[in-house]
Amino acid sequence: MKDFNYSAPKTVKEAISLLGSLQGEVKVLCGGQSMLVLMKQGMLAPEHIVDIKGISELDYIRFSEEKGLTIGALATHGAVEKSPIVKEKYPVLAEMEDNLAVVQTRTWGTIGGNVCHGDPAADPPAVFIALSSKYKLMGKKERIVNAEDFYKDLLEVDLEHGELLVEVQVPPMPANSGVAQEKLMVQKGDMGIVGAAAFVTVNPSTGICEDARIVLTNVASIPFRAKGSEKVLIGKKIDEKLLEEAGQIASEEVDPPADTHGSEEYRRDMARVFLKRATAKALQRAQQKN
Amino acid sequence: MGDLKVIGKRIPKKDAPLKTTGAAVYIQDMKVPGMLYGRILYSKYPHAKIVKIDTSKAEALPGVKVVLTGADVPNNFKFGFIKDNPPLKTGKVLSTRDEVAAVAAISPEIAEEALDLINIEYEELPGIFDPLEAMKEGAAMVHEEFKSNVLKMPWKFVAGDVEAAKKASAFIAEDTFSTQWVTHCCLGTSGCIASLDINNNLTMYSNTQIPSLAQNDFLEALKVFGFKNKRVRVIQCVIGGGFGSKLDTYAYEYIAILLALKARKPVKIVFSREDEFLATSPRQCTITKISQGCDKDGRLTFREMEMILDNGAYTSWGATTPSVMMVPISSLYKVPNIFYRAKCVYTNNTYSQAFRGYGNPQATFAIESNLDQLAEKAGIDPLEIRRINANEPGEVTPQNFKITSCGMKECIDEVVNRLDWKNKSGKHNGRGVGMASLIHVGGAARVYKSDGCGTIIKVDDNGKVDVITGSSEIGQGSETIISQIVAEVLGMSIDDINVINNDTDVCPWDVGAHASRTTFVAGNSALGAAQKIKTQIMEIAAKNLGESPEALEMKDGIIFSVKDKEKNISLGKVLRKVHYTLGGRMLVAEHFYDPPNENFDQNFKGNLSVAYAYGAHGVEVEVDKETGQVKILNYIAAHDVGKALNPMLLEGQIYGGGLMGIGYALGEKMIWDKGYLKNGTFLDYKMPTVQDAPPVQAVIVETDEQAGPFGAKGIGEPGLVPTAPAIANAIYDAVGVRIKDLPITPEKVLAALKEKEKGNP
């Protein structure tokens, strides 16, 4: 790795004042399981590293019935995976973590680091978007952004100079809702050729889908919100035929890359399949709650 | 053989405590005083003229001691099987793994930084990346001086009359199969330390699988470099995986020597993982056209195979894999008429080398996939066609292989019973079963003029035994097996036996850890030496005890009279008696075992191996018809191993080979795109993890191989040979699509399912 200036603030306040004052390329280190790889490969060579791993005030997972789940930026993937409250209230997050990389990465990698990396193949951003989550950013002033609006382009996120992502806010699960995530892995823990996170609410008396938020991974330069598919589902009773139609729309709307793991054509097709699978599972969960 | 005390027991590997505590010293861990760190710069293009190299900035970097380019290689030195590969290239580069410059510096970081400062001007040339293109008339020459891209190696085997047999066949199945590049993925990367003394004698710390042959290669290199009559000592560190990857010498080793010569200091080169992916030699990819026929009863009538191998830009032993491919082609099942021809073709891709199985997996994939096609045409259960044609003891195959022990039918039966074949096959409901068999050399392979290995045994004053063997421990457990053999003969505990196996200054000659030969050859060599030393011990003990040697036995370090156990003497005492007696002697025995196998004659006939290993694999799969994903539900690997000397270590070979084969079948592929490696990391090259390991049963089928040490045959390679066709056959049974191009990715399965839906075959 190329030389860099290293600092390790102990509080958010300290970190923000430091981030505001540094000139040149600054990178926040928050577990570093992706960033260190890029730095070792020489693809990233920041002048300053601000290591926030020591800011213990950001290491939390909290839940309240009113606010829902709040995850501090420093909560590790392993902590989310094993958190009893997560397992109880948002099992989709625990399931997601079980298939996120390997134990060693989950031990040290953080939620904050992951969602700020801006990788369209990553699972947490997609699941958070499906759950209508918000990110809390601290800089000169505090900013709350929709997770969905945070992603600008490949590895580009809405973080301004001097800003730090401090918290992920996941709202309470509405009544009659279900959420699920599925991805096509060549190997357990890999990024997935295609993944889908789906959230639906279903009217318990009519069985009609009242809301749907579906996000696909690894099919565009940012997490892909399958709005066309959602539109087809909302206001109708979801059945196999409707799911197929929704999946078909997604396969046409996405703009997937072609790489060593899958062709564009295969990814389109799998967008269809995994949208269907995740949505069906979310639907089943929503109905079970009724 | 009677009552065996050590042989056949599940004895832990002798070096395991060292390896579980982190105390084992691999090349990565080795340091020599004053040593420098070498790094190699590889070509930016797959085919280009080198117009200019400017190393001045690199040389000026503080800490850099030597920078070399092709111009610094003395006397046009080239290495490799046909000496077509200079360690540093001049004039032209022929692949992206071509070495163009090298640096030695006081730290790896500085060496790395120096590489960035070497400025090379290239003039890019169009490359040839497809062997079929390279064979076309008018194709550009990879090596202009050779006048053809097809290597001058006449790989052709003919037996009987295939054309006549075709006419007489009731059923014929014909198809084309292809296989991919896969790489060894040794967890310990390649590396060496070259150290020269004041007189330019070389000590090479290495993880080679061929210490004696490497010694010879380095001696030759020194000679070309202008240093005649020098000594070369090869010392093997603990080897972090072999699988054939270290069966040749490579550019990095010669570069280390050249850097050390110029720096006058030891130089260490250890590959990074990226280097390992880029610059070690994978399994050759193949295109195989095959047809096989049978009569109305399912008896095989002929087998015809034409194969094209992508040789890459240079020639290593990989170009000789067609010789071992001939083993299954001529002799897997009873087939009277054979035609086989293979061409190795130069391209601007990476060049291939030996990899566990040495061509056998590629050939067996085509044979065993095609055999299922034939069975279907003939309306015979795939299991029955294998039983009908199975090899048997006493058979002489078309290539003149003399089959001694053969448990092929027993292996097939194990698979059938354990898979519940009768109830599970032919359902076509998304679940299916498949099987494939194998033959491989199991009693060494006479590839070189000698197939020998030497052993020296000496006994010390305290009754402990040193076994000095030419064979190499590459993780397979040869050290333990050799200890068991000697312990059994001498009636000792294996803890009292010390194996020395890593220093050419001390160890006898051996051709290397290849061809699944170590247990068989080094084992027989150790057995011979143990018997000789036992004779000496008994003679001396007999004199001391006033008995005849025949009346004595030896157990737990005590030699005693069978009739009167009170009449005894300890082994240590025997030794002390001879050492401390005037006119005394030492107790040393040596034995060189060169098996009675044959080199191929010019028609590729000859009994290549003293014995042949057999096996059958069976697998049950489930196919996801929406994604094309294949899940292995159950895997049976049954192997005829002769006598299992150590079932625990043997199972380790079967499990390890099996999962490697599953990787080969379902996921692994080096993606070379127009000469560039696209997936040279563990992130993108999908080597199986524990989560990919299916439930697997290793079934040991014992046959008594008279020529083997205590009846043993080789098992190092067979574990991955029939894996891919067994899986391909199971997928066909499950969903009716046949994937003929490895690896069987979900995308390929899905595409085939869609074609099938459209009504295309």
Next chain:
Amino acid sequence: MKKEITFTLNKEKTIMEVDPQWTLLHLLREVLEMTGTKEGCGYGECGACTVIIDGEAVNSCLYPVMEVEGRSVMTIEGVALKDGSLDPIQQAFVDEGAVQCGFCIPGMIMSSKALLDKKDKPTEEEIKESIEGNLCRCTGYVKIVDAIKSVAGGR
């Protein structure tokens, strides 16, 4: 610019001058010459460099050395007893035939030890999960899983 860090290494208080650019693996292997921890890839993909930090398995090749400040690190050198006798997990790897070339084994042992230290009786699924980040090319993992199982629950 060198910085001082204080941490516990195999139960001993350790003070080192380090470069912030170093990884923990660099400190262990190159500076302290504790070569039991292996480097198999350098990018957190093979697990050969696994060490236990505050009870959790991490890849030391992706671990910035500055972050060990105040923490407790255990490497393979700290697993066996001082008298050379093996930890039960090490003994199990020996006895079950889980070791071949051995290059992955220190990492395997650290990963499985991190699990066993937390859980007496892990399930097979948990055992597999504990070593899912540790690549092995020799064994097919079967005997490695068997070895961990044999220790789980005190046999």
